[in-house]
Amino acid sequence: MKNEGRILLGLGLFFLIMFGFYWPLSHEQSGSTMMFFAVLLGFLPGGYYYWWSRRMKPRPEDSDDADMAESAGFIDSFPGSSIFPFTLGMGAWMSVMAMIFGIWLAIPALSLIVWALLGATAEARRGGHR
């Protein structure tokens, strides 16, 4: 997990150095803002991963000589199928259509989205279809 954190921290550091050159030289606001948030996008998750990597048990996927048996046991539940991504996608599409062709389309769009969110939550609590 350490290397995963280091990649993001390294990118954040690079953008910080670049920001240190760019803002004083240009005083250009939009680019500097975007670069500053790129620094945060490197440091926040990167720091979180690095912080966790010092507190967790070493994982078999980070070890040079791990066997398959070391990851034995329940790893996660992967749904075999689910209708709700399709429903949610159609809801999202219709809400974009509502922005363009008329706000009345938001009614079916939001119904689909709410149905999908409730359904997907219930399905995830059941553990999904196998």
Next chain:
Amino acid sequence: MSEHVDTLTHDDHASHEHHGATGILNWLTTTDHKIIGMSYTITSVIMMLIGGALAEVIRIQLTTPTGSLVTFSQYNQLFTMHGSVMIYLFAGPFAFGALANIIVPLQIGAPDMAFPRLNALSYWLYLTGSLTMLAGFFTTGGAANFGWVGYAPMTDSVNAPGVGTDLWIGALLLTGFSAIFTGVNLVATIYYLRAPGMTLFRMPIFTWNLLVTAILILLAFPVLTAGLIMLFCDRHFGTHIYTVVGGGSPVLWQNIFWFWGHPEVYILALPFFGMVTEIIPVFSRKPVFGYKGMIFATLSIAALSLGVWAHHMFTTGVVLLPFFSIMSLLIAVPTGIKIFNWIGTMWGGQIWFSTAMLMSIGFVITFLIGGLTGIYLASPPLDFFTHDTYFVVAHFHSVVMALVLGAMAGLYYWAPKMTGYLLDERLGKIQFWLLFIGTQVFTFPQYIVGLNGMPRRMALYPNNPEWQTLNVWSSIGALMIGISTLVFAINCFYSWKRTPAGDNPWDAHTLEWFTTSPPPHHNYYRLPKIRSERPTWDYNHPDKPALVHGHNHDGESS
């Protein structure tokens, strides 16, 4: 079963038959990364055919200086939608949605993507976004007509009142969210679902490049989405973010767009770099030369790509020229390392000139041409001279046609794993030569005519015999590329269920070739021990064990 193999004990549902819906219901409800990846592949290749058809109409129009095939308004729609379809709907989704979706979980020994439902949602957003953008052609005002970059004054409600513009914005919102979700999914998959022993520095280069691509997506795409929402507000809710009259700034749109747009070029390119880096070692019968160098080159390309956006805006006069010029020139260094390493991998290898390998070599050559002309454009004085001429068009098309060659290499290489059947090699080689020669015939006249000053995005040009000759040659090249695409389509139908591939037809290196073709539900019944970045090779060739990076089998540095 050999002693090298440990049976997977945790993956109990991989070992029994998966019972699910079939037919169209299966397509609508699937969360299997392989089926979603195939849907992505087919949809994006159809988008390539649509974008290519638009390009052929443009090229026919330009065969004469006073072409009258299409009106000015139609021509504007044609080049806008050609660029939009190719960039937003083909190249991006094909790069990080299609092959990445299928191959990345296989290469790291994962049963699926980390968030299978989110993955399915990404596809539905991509599909509906694509249909939304194309629907612009059927509106009364026509499709979007301001160029695929949508520069600010041309997209406001006065200059582009049609609903086609709104459909274009809506489509980019949908496909933008699709890309962000795919990025999240790829990072989580690669960080959390690797098989035991698959450390970060044993991952195949393709997976590495997709990890870096996904991080770039997370940095770049939210900026575009925010910019588009502001554009929508400008058009409909009376804000003045991009209009001068209300105190806004049109250049802000250019900054936002290219802050997404330049990383996007690398979001498109890095996955294809990865594909080629998988293919060249396999068909050279050698490990990849400079494995860690490749990874650090990828990381530095990604980092630098966030600091070069304004090299598209040199002529606006309000950007910091030296900063962006230096950063743009610096990108040539890691890209050069990659090209050096590809040549180093081929050097002294036993090269098997299969279609995938030929496409990869074509990729390296064409990308080198596109990259070198990019170095000219990174210099502000040269850019002032060539800005908005066909020189830029030719540079860009050299780069993206290289990516098409890379995409074809990836399809020929991984089609056996995706479908279980090989694509026909003879038709593949015909396709390669048409595509490769066509690309050069297509771009070289554009470089010359661009240096002579022909502006881009014009339906007519001055009646100059030299310019017409060059444009006719360019159109002949475009026609050859079109024919090569038809050969590919014919090959797909011809090869369907013809030659079974077996698990590992290329004697390849990485983990995806260890499972069956096509892989079972949740991918693996068993996995080999992972002790190097070539686990399948190590398993199949126990006499040639794990190698030190960059050395050949005799232990010599190669």
